[in-house]
Amino acid sequence: MIVLAVDCMGGDHGPKVTLPACRRFLDRRPDAQLILVGQAEALAGFSHERARVVAASQVVTMDDAVEVALRKKKDSSMRVAIQQVKDGAAQAAVSAGNTGALMAIARYLLKTLDGIDRPAIATQMPNAKGSATTVLDLGANVDCTAEHLLQFAVMGSALVSVLKNDPHPTVGLLNIGEEAIKGSDEIKRAGELLRAAAQAGDLNFMGNVEGNDIYKGTSDLVVCDGFVGNVLLKTSEGLATMIGQFLREEFSRGIFTKLAAIVSYPVLKALKKRMDHRRYNGAALLGLRGLVFKSHGSADALAFEQALARAYDAASHQLLARLQSRIAHAAPLLSSPATTPAP
Template structure:
């Protein structure tokens, strides 16, 4: 398996990314990673890899690119001036079939990644625009794919229905769920609620549910995301982005408060013995994007976005996510979905 990696663009610099990549390569002897970034710099980082990561150095191949996409750049800037960035070079390589790459992973600017991916890779036949999705941890040890997370704002009914097909294909092929439970995010479960777009999307989704594309559960509310009763929750990118980022903020605040509260009640030593390991695990479980990456769905090829704030471990998991999607030929499964729809 060959995966392209954008080493520029994470908040913690290319070292964290290259270490995360090396860890993935070291674990899987069949994995080759092409690292896009300023060549000299990438080579220097590879040569400085500690053991046991250094063992994978021969399967980390530097690919020269000028620089990263600036964090504050717009999609328009990336399309107009970003052709020499590590992100654009990585995506062009993925789009070039002679290069035989299977997927691409970047922790860079999301808007640029969506725009450049669309241009370099194109969307699957029938898919208007890509969406971003990640698996949110839920009750009863389950998870729920939430999408869109911000690739689109003001999504018409048709596009919301596309998101449902994408999410269902993901849950089915990557997680092996036979008939994923899909719902549409609204202000309430009643059929009369919400905007005209949502009601139209509901009509299309009922039709998809009737032909067996997935188990359509109708409208859901924000709280249902964590209930464990859904596998896919569909919404416009503005809503999904707000839900995801507010959840990240709340989880961070909560973990901090639990920690403070225990430290106020327990002696420092006892608190660190009892509370910290629990809190560390919790923090990790509740920060899905930072730890698992988010998938760009609906493109002809596999692209995974690692969280900008991801450390080495987060980037490693984003590569693992890409590998899973390659193994299950996610774009192929998605394309079949569209062909099967009435």
């Protein structure tokens, strides 16, 4: 039996979206249980034999500063949901709330795994092979050392091994050229560390990749610092939105083009489905002593259900144990010289 704790109040829409998603999720997975966390009155209408409510009186809003979420809202649905994981009542927590607050609370309550300096956020992006490329970090860490990038690579490999059921997913280091001599000193050093980890059997490292390789699907996993990851994710959202807008504008220009739109409807629908970011909803917060998944704040019920499914898959495939075992194996390479105790 897999138990997930759900922050039902988080995100732009709260229970309006989270509760229908929870119901569909429960109906599809007979071995799953949910702990629904939120304000009692907001969750009163929901009942399911495999769901129970844990009350939390406060809600972290999308605009709350991290400090407010952490110090002033100790009974928030977000925090109480993560507490369920800490207490062993749930194997994973899922929230659509404020990313900064979620990361801070998760880090405060669960602590990081041994060997990991900073947790990272990993998500999947669609690729031209019809599969998905996992990218991390996506905004948790703006300045990363080579050791951090190696930690991301090891954690990301554990995640992808669960998501794709492949014990040796390929890893690419995001850079501005394929040659090992490209990039900043820190990136070059990261390349050396990743190669060393590959030789030690910790990673299936294939070398540098470039921005276009994410969508080509050149490697299963792409590692970058959180600044670059956030920019590439937001840039992609912006470009996809613009292309969608151009398509709509061109198809609605006149009577003939509107007819073409009707004739093309099944094609456009299929395209939309392939590009549907809701299918990729559910980013993993990796590096904590517990599993936490982040849904997009604007997720609808379908998207939120995806995030639940991803947390379920991670829990049922023992992602936490896999993370710990991979990190332990790579331990000699993982720590920064500065943080290693003197021999």
